[in-house]
Amino acid sequence: MPGFRLLCSDVVRLYRDHYWVAVITWLPCVLLNSMQHGKQAIVVDIAFAALTLLGQALLSAYGSCLEQRMSKQDGSTWTVQVNGSDVGAISDAEMAAFRRRAVFSVDTYLRQIANIVMGGVRLLYWLARYIPIFIFWCLICGLIVDASGTQALLKDVVVAAMGEPGRVAALTADGLRIAASIALFLLFGFPWAFGIRNEFRAEWERAISERLRLYRSGRVALHRDAEGHTVVFANEGRILHEYLRDRRGVNRSTVGGTR
Incomplete structure (x- = not known):
């Protein structure tokens, strides 16, 4: 139940802060609905609507993860690579x-x-x-x-x-x-x-x-040096997974404390 409330709050947050982005993410559902007929359309629409809401919740959670990283003042930086060559660094x-x-x-x-x-x-x-x-x-x-x-x-x-x-x-x-x-x-x-x-x-x-102010074209990659002089490349999926896991833990502890 806490997880469901968390999902609903993420969906509401996306519609509150980024209304047109939330509307555009319904386009695949509308397109699929136009291709269905009869009773099958109802089942497909319900399933696809649920998947769309789940995707919107993840999108909103990803935005919260980015906002949390933007608010940090730890000064961590990423080295920018273009075609395998270091060209600069950004926070x-x-x-x-x-x-x-x-x-x-x-x-x-x-x-x-x-x-x-x-x-x-x-x-x-x-x-x-x-x-x-x-x-x-x-x-x-x-x-x-x-x-x-x-x-x-x-x-x-x-x-x-x-x-x-x-x-x-x-x-x-x-x-x-x-x-x-x-x-x-x-x-x-x-x-x-x-x-x-x-x-x-x-x-x-x-x-x-x-x-x-780069004037060269190529695929951009981000990396930073971790302990032991190992190179760690940016992994948005791993960062979002850690954020969701920490947030679920905080939510459980809050619910347990209110009881």
Whole structure:
């Protein structure tokens, strides 16, 4: 029960402080709802709405974690690397401020949506351009390896398509499903090939470049020297996990004390 109250308070905090960010995170749920019909839509909408609220709670908790790091005055710094070379250093509070600005900026969400849409357009162009070429060369290879078998297969496909009135529509639907499966595999497996990038990371990398006045492009990495001269790279997931664990512990002790 305390965990549920904590989740609800995080959701309320996100809607109070970053209303439009909270609204934009419902777009996938609305898109999925438009694709469903009948009773199935109700079940899918409830499940996706619950996942959306959970994601919004984690987003708000991440913002609280960043605010806590911004309020620290311990003076800890991160060394900035670009393409493996050290180019400067920034404080942990500055880094938290850059990340918070990227995560809770509506412009970042809009740029990410536009980037994904443009990536989908490039993917459709790629499929329309290369799938016919792929089919052509498959037929050529089939004719070279087994000419009679390939000809018989083509004849069966043509006869099946022309035999029944709805057969062409069924074959077209099967082809579209196969093309959609290939598109999803390429989109999630090789997003960089179609220009899809993480706009949130790009935003705080741009902020770091402006802060340090960097004039070189490349992937930005953060690290600091720990005990024993070991290099520890920034891990936002680990930091957020530790923050949530500490906050749950504080919440349990508070509830136990009130009892």
